[in-house]
Amino acid sequence: AQSVTQLGSHVSVSEGALVLLRCNYSSSVPPYLFWYVQYPNQGLQLLLKYTTGATLVKGINGFEAEFKKSETSFHLTKPSAHMSDAAEYFCAVSLPGTGANNLFFGTGTRLTVIP
């Protein structure tokens, strides 16, 4: 069975500080991993994804994430937070080769950026 755990339902950082949002997964096969961002009253927008290859992946808006198989983690980072980063972030996992490639989501982390 597959599952996603996001540690911390709320994270607050000061503007200009490092952003670190944690995601751990469990999966029976090597997964595909995703981070999505949701701004208020909007749908989900893909930030970045890992499928195969380089384990450090870069996404939009200066975010990046590193796939660490030994730690079953895919934490999201950004060196310097901006006010516009305030949103809810979702980590998700899918299992390649399993038909329609259904996504399993974590419960989300709401990021607040303090001026």
Next chain:
Amino acid sequence: DAGITQSPRHKVTETGTPVTLRCHQTENHRYMYWYRQDPGHGLRLIHYSYGVKDTDKGEVSDGYSVSRSKTEDFLLTLESATSSQTSVYFCAISNSQETQYFGPGTRLLVL
């Protein structure tokens, strides 16, 4: 939103009434999905489709049915709405076993 529209965007209905939500795509993607989003649960898959007239159940399918008669449309029906189905519903599409693209969502309130 990658050529995905959802209608209606907001709906208020009463317990026991039928409700149909529509997802329409202009991307000609093979796969379509319906999720519900609830606080503390993230997004959970209701039903998905892997082609016209090919659908299957997701994690939280009880009380919901779907239909896909055309590539571009995926309908979600609540046969008899209950208060527990108050939620935000998202449609997603994908054309591979990788990225899903999400629509803007429908807010449903069942009184």
